[in-house]
Amino acid sequence: MTEKKPKSSLRENTEAIIIAIIIAMFIRTFIIQAFKIPSGSMLETLQIGDQILVNKFIYGIKIPFTDGKILIPVKDPQKGDIVVFKYPEDPSKDFIKRVVATGGDTLEIIDKKLYVNNKMVEKETYAVHKTQDIIPGKFSTRDNLRKIKVPENKLFVMGDNRDNSHDSRFWGFVDLTAVRGEAFIIYWSWNKDKLVPIWDSVRWARIGDILR
Numbered sequence: 001m002t003e004k005k006p007k008s009s010l011r012e013n014t015e016a017i018i019i020a021i022i023i024a025m026f027i028r029t030f031i032i033q034a035f036k037i038p039s040g041s042m043l044e045t046l047q048i049g050d051q052i053l054v055n056k057f058i059y060g061i062k063i064p065f066t067d068g069k070i071l072i073p074v075k076d077p078q079k080g081d082i083v084v085f086k087y088p089e090d091p092s093k094d095f096i097k098r099v100v101a102t103g104g105d106t107l108e109i110i111d112k113k114l115y116v117n118n119k120m121v122e123k124e125t126y127a128v129h130k131t132q133d134i135i136p137g138k139f140s141t142r143d144n145l146r147k148i149k150v151p152e153n154k155l156f157v158m159g160d161n162r163d164n165s166h167d168s169r170f171w172g173f174v175d176l177t178a179v180r181g182e183a184f185i186i187y188w189s190w191n192k193d194k195l196v197p198i199w200d201s202v203r204w205a206r207i208g209d210i211l212r
Helices: 009-031
Strands: 032-036 050-055 070-072 082-086 094-102 106-110 113-116 145-149 154-158 179-189
Antiparallel strands (some): 050 179
16 A cells, blocks of 8 residues: 655645635625725725725625626625725726615605605715805706616716716616625725825824714
């Protein structure tokens, strides 16, 4: 009976690296993925330089290399969720916004006020308006948008920084298959402002914040 030769340390290390890569790819594809916030469209909820984790499992397990087809459904995005999705006009880019209406809802914006199903949404504590100026609907859909109905399997999303967000008011609905997941925590935050001293660049108070 011949004894098995012990594995070389090089082979063991190689196998460990391969396994680690496979596990990391599985987690990134199906469970959690990190994203960096590049713009101020979600101020004050999210600031430029925030780095967040996104739960990719919460809306179901998707089949890899498909157009978002779901293998195991869990739940659909709900109003108030902060979601990362493929930008409809350029799917190679990821956007992050808040869901304000889902399939079957009616939506209307009158002088910056949001109405869903004919009721004004009053508890938008996260919504920020940087200016009191109101743009008439004939010039822009930012502050005034005629009543529309959200199609089934679609979402209407908006940035919390309402006066400075490129969102569904301008380019339309987000398909459920384009949603990557729900943002749930800030794990790191870095202020890139050159006027801020390097030792003050880390926003320690934001690290660990749960997103709501």
